Amino acid sequence: MKGRRAGRPVLLMAAAASVILTIGCGAQDEPAQQASSGNGKCAPLKIGSLWEETGQFAVYGIAFRNGARMAIDKINAEGGFDVAGKKYCFEPIELDTRSDVATAVAATRQVIRDEGVKFVLGPAVDTETIKTQEITNASTVIMFAASTILDSALEGQARAGGKAHYLFKTSSAADTREGSITAQTKAFLPDTDKVALVATDDSAGQVIGDSQVKWFEEQGWSLTERINYPPGTTDWSSYLTRLKRGSPDQVWVNYIPNEQISILKQALSLKLAGEYSLFSVDPASYLDAFPEGIEGATVVMSCNPKCPYPPGLDIKPPTRQVVADFWKEWSERGYEFTPGTSTATLIYDYVFMLRDAISAAGTVEDTDAIVAELEGMRYEGVLDEELHFDENHVAVHGWDVCLAKGKDVECVPGKAPTS
Amino acid sequence: MVDVLQQVVNGVAIASVIALVAIGITVIFGLTGIVNFAHGEFLVVGGFLTWWLALQGVPYAAAVVVCALAVGALGVGLERGLWRFTLKAPINGFIISLGLSIVLQHAVIKIWNPSATPVSIQSPVSGEIRLGDLVISNVRIMVIVLTAAVLGATFWAVERTRHGRALRAIAEDRDTAALMGIPVRRYITAVFGIGSLLAGLGGALLLALFPISPFSGQSFVIKGFAVALIGGLGNITGAVIAALMLGLAEAFSAGYLAPQWTGAYAFILMIAILLFRPQGILRGTEGSRVT
Numbered sequence: 001m002k003g004r005r006a007g008r009p010v011l012l013m014a015a016a017a018s019v020i021l022t023i024g025c026g027a028q029d030e031p032a033q034q035a036s037s038g039n040g041k042c043a044p045l046k047i048g049s050l051w052e053e054t055g056q057f058a059v060y061g062i063a064f065r066n067g068a069r070m071a072i073d074k075i076n077a078e079g080g081f082d083v084a085g086k087k088y089c090f091e092p093i094e095l096d097t098r099s100d101v102a103t104a105v106a107a108t109r110q111v112i113r114d115e116g117v118k119f120v121l122g123p124a125v126d127t128e129t130i131k132t133q134e135i136t137n138a139s140t141v142i143m144f145a146a147s148t149i150l151d152s153a154l155e156g157q158a159r160a161g162g163k164a165h166y167l168f169k170t171s172s173a174a175d176t177r178e179g180s181i182t183a184q185t186k187a188f189l190p191d192t193d194k195v196a197l198v199a200t201d202d203s204a205g206q207v208i209g210d211s212q213v214k215w216f217e218e219q220g221w222s223l224t225e226r227i228n229y230p231p232g233t234t235d236w237s238s239y240l241t242r243l244k245r246g247s248p249d250q251v252w253v254n255y256i257p258n259e260q261i262s263i264l265k266q267a268l269s270l271k272l273a274g275e276y277s278l279f280s281v282d283p284a285s286y287l288d289a290f291p292e293g294i295e296g297a298t299v300v301m302s303c304n305p306k307c308p309y310p311p312g313l314d315i316k317p318p319t320r321q322v323v324a325d326f327w328k329e330w331s332e333r334g335y336e337f338t339p340g341t342s343t344a345t346l347i348y349d350y351v352f353m354l355r356d357a358i359s360a361a362g363t364v365e366d367t368d369a370i371v372a373e374l375e376g377m378r379y380e381g382v383l384d385e386e387l388h389f390d391e392n393h394v395a396v397h398g399w400d401v402c403l404a405k406g407k408d409v410e411c412v413p414g415k416a417p418t419s
Numbered sequence: 420m421v422d423v424l425q426q427v428v429n430g431v432a433i434a435s436v437i438a439l440v441a442i443g444i445t446v447i448f449g450l451t452g453i454v455n456f457a458h459g460e461f462l463v464v465g466g467f468l469t470w471w472l473a474l475q476g477v478p479y480a481a482a483v484v485v486c487a488l489a490v491g492a493l494g495v496g497l498e499r500g501l502w503r504f505t506l507k508a509p510i511n512g513f514i515i516s517l518g519l520s521i522v523l524q525h526a527v528i529k530i531w532n533p534s535a536t537p538v539s540i541q542s543p544v545s546g547e548i549r550l551g552d553l554v555i556s557n558v559r560i561m562v563i564v565l566t567a568a569v570l571g572a573t574f575w576a577v578e579r580t581r582h583g584r585a586l587r588a589i590a591e592d593r594d595t596a597a598l599m600g601i602p603v604r605r606y607i608t609a610v611f612g613i614g615s616l617l618a619g620l621g622g623a624l625l626l627a628l629f630p631i632s633p634f635s636g637q638s639f640v641i642k643g644f645a646v647a648l649i650g651g652l653g654n655i656t657g658a659v660i661a662a663l664m665l666g667l668a669e670a671f672s673a674g675y676l677a678p679q680w681t682g683a684y685a686f687i688l689m690i691a692i693l694l695f696r697p698q699g700i701l702r703g704t705e706g707s708r709v710t
Contacts, residue, residue: 054528056536056632056634058536059536201678201679227678228678228679229673229678229679229681230678230679230680230681230682232638233681234537234629234630234631234635235429235432235433235628235629237429237432237670238426238429238430238669238670238671238673238674238681239673239674239678241422241425241426241429241674242422242673242674242675242678244422244425245422258536258537258630259537259630262537262539262629262630265542269547269554269556270425270554271554
């Protein structure tokens with residue numbers, strides 16, 4: 001009897017351990033490399049693809065990863081690219097940063113040290129990017145990332161010898177972006193007078209919010225209140241009740257897409273305002289969350305940056321065929337249309353730009369020569385007809401902005417500022 | 420004034436869910452002395468099961484019942500399979516709960532949510548009640564009323580029934596209760612089941628209000644423990660009062676103080692209360708001992 005009693009916990013612990021191992025192993029069962037890596041007729045050129053595939057920012061990371069896969073697959077399917085008379089194909093090394101800074105840093109070190117990559121795509125979000133770019137720059141590895149807060153890291157540091165010479169920001173400067181979005185919002189809703197702002201209390205939320213507040217003044221709007229809520233919040237009703245005291249005409253919400261949809265739902269139930277402006281939420285996500293539209297409130301959405309157009313979505317189509325083709329392929333691949341999907345366009349074109357720069361430089365090793373090619377390049381892609389980097393290695397492109405009244409959605413395709 | 424009333428409604432709604440979690444924590448501790456850190460994951464399992472059932476087209480009301488019962492059964496199974504063997508050394512039960520918390524978190528990710536992103540459902544109850552400028556959504560009323568009913572029933576069962584007397588006797592002195600013929604082990608299993616059922620119900624109700632992620636349990640278990648401590652560990656009435664205090668503290672701090680610090684104010688309150696009343700607002704048990 002005694003022996004039997006002692007044995008049961010051991011058996012149960014063994015069972016629990018096997019469950020843990022099963023789950024742990026299960027996390028590894030998806031291949032790290034799902035994108036193609038050449039057809040055997042070209043030499044593999046490793047490229048790190050490090051994204052938030054799980055965790056808080058997976059809504060962005062998965063979209064970025066899929067955008068990178070589409071570009072790499074297309075390049076490889078076309079037979080790769082010439083570099084000084086030799087054919088190369090990209091071989092992606094995909095790793096999940098788990099929306100965690102330490103994991104992102106470890107993944108970056110791993111691909112550079114163990115895999116010997118000279119090019120890294122990602123991660124998507126600020127806290128990870130700001131740490132990993134220190135590693136890539138120190139290793140003269142070219143890195144493409146979209147994080148909002150990279151503007152300050154790149155300011156004056158992109159020149160040869162600068163701390164961020166090998167870093168390229170794939171999203172346009174926050175200040176330019178907020179300027180164009182507020183201007184288009186004003187064009188949509190000219191009678192706005194008082195605005196309120198609610199955003200996450202993290203680095204991106206602060207940077208985006210600071211810039212927006214500046215542009216609110218430019219538009220002649222008065223700010224009734226600005227609230228930065230703690231990350232991880234799921235109940236915003238107390239903050240929104242507070243904002244209601246100022247009777248704003250329009251409420252701006254930043255910046256995590258699925259959170260914004262939840263905030264909008266809670267704001268609507270509190271009858272907070274008649275107009276809302278959502279950052280980085282696209283019409284497809286809006287109509288998914290509100291299939292019948294919203295009665296009694298108007299919503300402006302700034303896609304991040306090109307609006308996704310799932311098949312069957314009845315809104316004004318994009319003006320350029322290349323954009324429609326991109327989303328058609330996205331759909332054909334079975335990729336999901338989620339609130340973060342539009343960010344896929346913030347990496348897709350740059351893989352082609354990198355390919356062209358490597359070919360033009362005639363080297364896969366000399367990243368200084370490849371950086372020089374990227375600096376002078378203009379590329380007609382999904383993001384813009386003349387996609388390029390400014391002197392700080394910050395991309396210059398336009399942002400689509402849409403207006404939803406009920407079920408009717410009207411979008412204005414963005415174009416890069418000419419000055 | 421309307422503003423204040425609106426914040427009261429906001430605070431009471433979130434306090435309802437916290438109370439459901441805290442009661443499970445507090446009664447399990449009261450009876451066994453085990454600090455169960457996996458309790459928040461029961462809430463998450465309940466929320467995700469409800470979400471999955473809703474996706475399958477199951478009506479919300481039916482999903483709530485199914486998920487509460489399923490999570491209750493999970494609690495019973497885990498008590499019989501794991502915690503039963505730690506009753507003589509509750510610290511081991513605490514360690515098990517830490518590991519189990521991670522296992523359950525990853526099981527949810529593996530089964531329902533590979534990207535570990537928050538999930539939500541369409542509000543099961545639409546519309547709102549408007550009293551002048553005061554707007555109370557019907558879904559919040561539903562959550563508050565349901566929680567009040569469940570807590571009332573729990574309180575009645577503990578205070579006014581034969582089984583409740585037995586539970587209180589076990590909490591007071593487990594050995595004497597056993598000598599009086601009370602089947603202590605069965606009651607402990609039942610309490611784990613009921614505590615888990617309440618957490619599962621909390622998850623289902625939480626999902627009606629807000630999105631829920633595989634990591635939501637951590638935040639709620641911390642709040643649940645704060646409430647259980649403030650109320651007096653093992654004391655149901657204390658837990659309900661403390662949940663209301665914490666919910667209202669969060670709502671009013673978000674409404675009137677620096678919003679970035681909302682999460683901290685409630686815990687500052689907890690520290691202050693525990694400094695002046697280490698036993699909690701109402702006296703708790705110290706957890707039963709097995710000899």
